Amino acid sequence: MSTVPASPDSADAQALVLVAEDEPEIAEILQAYLRRAGLRTAHAPDGQRALDMHLSMKPDLVLLDVQMPKRDGWQVLAEIRHRGQTPVIMLTAMDQDIDKLMGLRSGADDYVVKPFNTAEVVARTQAVLRRAMAQTQVQARVLRVPPFEIDLDQHEALVHLDGITHALSLTLTEFRLLTHLARAPRRVHTRAELLAACLPEGDALERTVDSHISKLRRKLESLGVEGTPLGIRGVGYRLWGAE
Structure with missing residues (x-):
């Protein structure tokens, strides 16, 4: 043997x-x-x-x-x-x-x-x-984190809700933020991490992340997706709550 x-x-x-x-x-x-x-x-x-x-x-x-x-x-x-x-x-x-x-x-x-x-x-x-x-x-160039479907090559984000598919109209930064959060939807991402990964071009401040997240959240709420991204006081954001 x-x-x-x-x-x-x-x-x-x-x-x-x-x-x-x-x-x-x-x-x-x-x-x-x-x-x-x-x-x-x-x-x-x-x-x-x-x-x-x-x-x-x-x-x-x-x-x-x-x-x-x-x-x-x-x-x-x-x-x-x-x-x-x-x-x-x-x-x-x-x-x-x-x-x-x-x-x-x-x-x-x-x-x-x-x-x-x-x-x-x-x-x-x-x-x-x-x-x-x-x-x-x-x-995996297409991320599927229900209700989201994110096509990284086509730069397209969809929301599937109640049998209806909605196309999200996102800015480049909002798309990057959603994609980054979706890769690890239950992990808390710090503002510094999101700033480095999603707003690398300029000298933006960490509070700029809050502004972009707020705009992203409003767009999701308008489609009926509530409570995401979830803010963690003093730390940052995650896509969904803890299991």
């Missing part, structure tokens, strides 16, 4: 991997290697449980055995793809090309044949997670 790899300092650390595998020994070994690599794990012993856990836990990646009870891997993969784009790596004892093609054409991100080198499975898992993360970062 291969030596368990050392834990790396990687961008995919703390991602949650759902191991859908009906053989307890294989599942245990996979989880041990994944945890040693800095990943969190959960185990589903059959296809139906895998779908239930995918829905409730929203894992970052699924290691999916093909031959499982209740629902096989192809059925699970089809349902996961119906729900979204969670990365999936298929695990199977079938090594014929037609089986591999079936998995990839069904939307699998990678394919590993048993018996496999567990360290290689971990490496492939990390590679798929990195690709998924890079794709997410590209897609």
